[in-house]
Each structure stands twice: as structure tokens, then as C-alpha cells.
Amino acid sequence: MKRPFLLIVCLLTLLSDRAIAEKVPKAVQAGVDDILKRHSMPGGVAAIVENGRVSLIVASGLRKQGDTKPFTVNDKVHIGSCTKAMTATLVGMLIDEGKLNWDTKITDVFPEFTEQLHEDYRSVTISQLLSHYGGVPANVVWRSLGSDDLPQQQRLTMMRQVFFQKPDHPPGKTYLYSNVGFVAAGAMLEKVTGETWEDLISTRLFEPLGIKSAGFGPPSIDGAIDQPWGHVIKDGQQSPTQIDNPPILGPAGTVHMNLDDWSRFASLHLGTLKQKKTLLKQETLAHLQTPLHQFDRQIVPEGSPYGFGWISTERPWGAGKVLTHSGSNNTWYATIWLAPNKKAAFIAVVNSGAPDAAKACDEMAAGMIKHWSATPRR
Numbered sequence: 001m002k003r004p005f006l007l008i009v010c011l012l013t014l015l016s017d018r019a020i021a022e023k024v025p026k027a028v029q030a031g032v033d034d035i036l037k038r039h040s041m042p043g044g045v046a047a048i049v050e051n052g053r054v055s056l057i058v059a060s061g062l063r064k065q066g067d068t069k070p071f072t073v074n075d076k077v078h079i080g081s082c083t084k085a086m087t088a089t090l091v092g093m094l095i096d097e098g099k100l101n102w103d104t105k106i107t108d109v110f111p112e113f114t115e116q117l118h119e120d121y122r123s124v125t126i127s128q129l130l131s132h133y134g135g136v137p138a139n140v141v142w143r144s145l146g147s148d149d150l151p152q153q154q155r156l157t158m159m160r161q162v163f164f165q166k167p168d169h170p171p172g173k174t175y176l177y178s179n180v181g182f183v184a185a186g187a188m189l190e191k192v193t194g195e196t197w198e199d200l201i202s203t204r205l206f207e208p209l210g211i212k213s214a215g216f217g218p219p220s221i222d223g224a225i226d227q228p229w230g231h232v233i234k235d236g237q238q239s240p241t242q243i244d245n246p247p248i249l250g251p252a253g254t255v256h257m258n259l260d261d262w263s264r265f266a267s268l269h270l271g272t273l274k275q276k277k278t279l280l281k282q283e284t285l286a287h288l289q290t291p292l293h294q295f296d297r298q299i300v301p302e303g304s305p306y307g308f309g310w311i312s313t314e315r316p317w318g319a320g321k322v323l324t325h326s327g328s329n330n331t332w333y334a335t336i337w338l339a340p341n342k343k344a345a346f347i348a349v350v351n352s353g354a355p356d357a358a359k360a361c362d363e364m365a366a367g368m369i370k371h372w373s374a375t376p377r378r
Helices: 015-022 026-038 080-096 151-163 179-193 197-209 247-253 259-270 282-288 357-374
Strands: 043-050 053-061 076-078 230-234 237-241 255-258 310-315 320-327 333-339 344-350
Touching: 026 043, 026 053, 026 357, 043 259, 043 357, 053 259, 053 357, 080 179, 080 197, 080 247, 080 255, 080 259, 080 282, 080 320, 080 333, 151 179, 151 197, 151 247, 179 197, 179 247, 197 247, 197 259, 255 259, 259 282, 259 333, 259 344, 333 357, 344 357
Parallel strands: none
Antiparallel strands: 043 053, 043 344, 076 255, 230 237, 310 320, 320 333, 333 344
8 A cells, every 4th residue: 555645745834844845846856755665764854955054855754654644844853973073063162262172182181080091092182082093992882881870970981981991992093983982072071161961062052053953862752753753674664663872872973953953053064154153263164074184194094084073075066075974873864965165065864774774865865966966056
């Protein structure tokens, strides 16, 4: 039996969103519909961001498999590890305030760790933690770090567990994608400011950017279908769930928000967002978008393209340098591309962590880029 909601764009409640929906070319809508259907995704949304705002957005499918509520362009999505660029941006803001610098070491923030910190970690900087060169493991057993404690306390427990032991590989020499590194950076932010990472990102980043839909954990909770659910594969089928990463992982990947708000953060990094007060110095913004090895080739000889929450590469459609990142909490998948030279961004999200989720997002993003590239600019 065909699901009628799988192949239609959502009905919108806001006039501005209706105007956007009316502009969606039939071919673009049909392309997103087809991608989600071919990859058996419950639902998804994709957008183009230009001139500081969403210029095109299309949604398709369902909020929850087995229900009839459609996935809408206003819905909140889980961005997973795309949170990392936001945590790095917070670090950049504190550097501009003089509370940190790019070479701040763990012992500079936690002098009480000096005696117990393993000697191999003594020279590790916050830049290395944010670029996956800190020598730390990819993950720890997150749910074993005092489940009754607040996330801030759990992050300190993780710091002691990881940095008091000998690293598995040499810090500053070997790239290893690590959630631990970003959680450690979050703990450093908390110590320097005396605020939780959750409060910091909400008051210092989200509020100034006008982001109002952001939160932490699943977009929908307690059985409600007011927002999309995540999905996992169970018995060969998409099975809806409201589970998420434990809160301790916040700095590495627990944020959710709608695409209009995510576009505000993307526009900050594109330099196209109108701001009452400038959040980042231009040189800091440029630093955040540059791989670590370009600052110190001696420390980072391998030259990973990763730096500060972004993977830097090049594409013809972006006229050179582009930035990208993907994220998943295993029940959602999200991908974002930024083309700084073209002042445009492209976002694609599906509410599933199934094996084909990455392919679905890649194809939706590619479809947005193809449409954008073929559309004359005003």
C-alpha cells in the first residue's frame, strides 16, 4: 500500500513558509521524494542557504514510520556531530574575549590536574582537541561515567579517566576522529566560564544568532509526535525511537534545531548573517575554517583536512574551498556543505540512522547543489 504522505511536501502554517514551499520546483520536490523512497527513509528535509537565509527548502515523508503526520520544513532535526563546529565557535568567541588562546593547554585550565596528568598530555592544546590530534581515544564508555551526576560533573570524570592515563597514540602526531576531544574542550569551556556548556551555547551563541528552536537530545520526547522521531533498523524495517546520545556528549553531538535556525549558524560562517553585535573577529572566523596542519606542519605532519568542526576540501561548484561535516546519533543523519567563496550552504537531513542514511543525505545535498548551480543568481 502506498503512503500518500511520503511523496508530498508538507502543509505549512506560516505564510512565509508557504511562500517558500510554493517556490519549490516540481523536479526538486520529486527528486527528494525519490531519494527518500529509494533508500527507504521515513522522512527528510533539504535546504539551500543564501544571503543569510533559507532560499529553498523541501521536506518529504513522515515524522514517524507507521504514523501519518508529515515531516515538515519547520520541524526540528538532530544534527549529531555537526554540533562540533558550534562548540569550536564557542571556543573562538572565548579566544576573542581573551579567556583562551589557540595554544591553551589542559593544565592552563585545570592546574589541579598537573601532578596526575600523564606527561604525554602536558603539551596538548585546545586546538589539537578540536582537530582530533589530541591523542585521545575516539570514545569511552559514556554511560559508565556516573549516570546520576550532572553532565558537567561527568565531563570532569571523563577528563580524569582519559588524561591521567598514557595515550594510545602520540598527541599532535596522529589524527583520530574523537568525541572525547570535543567533550574535553567543552569541559575546558565550563571551567573557564563557570557555566555549563548547555548554558554557554544557548546564551552566547544561539540567542545572539536568533536561534529559538534549539535544544538537546531527541527533537521529540515522551511519545509525542509533535516533531520527527529518529529510526533504527529492526527486523529489516525502520523502527521509530526517541533514544539519543547521553547528555555528557553535548559538545560533540546532541543539538537539535530546525533548518531555518541552522541556516543562521551556517550564515555566520559564510559571513552573510546580519548581526547586531559581531560575534567573531574575521581572523578568528578564518582560523576556525582552516585545518590545523596549515598553522603548524611540524606538529601535524600528516596534514588532515579537519580543523575546528569542519572538513576543508575543494569543489568546482564552490569555486575552490568548501567546508563540510556530517553527524549522526545512530537514529538520525545530517550533512552540511558550506561554499564560502559563493556565500551559499546546503543542508540535508533524514530521520534515520540506517546504513543508507548517509547516501540519502549525500544525494539530497547533491540535488540542492545541482539545482542551485543551474539557477541564475540575481
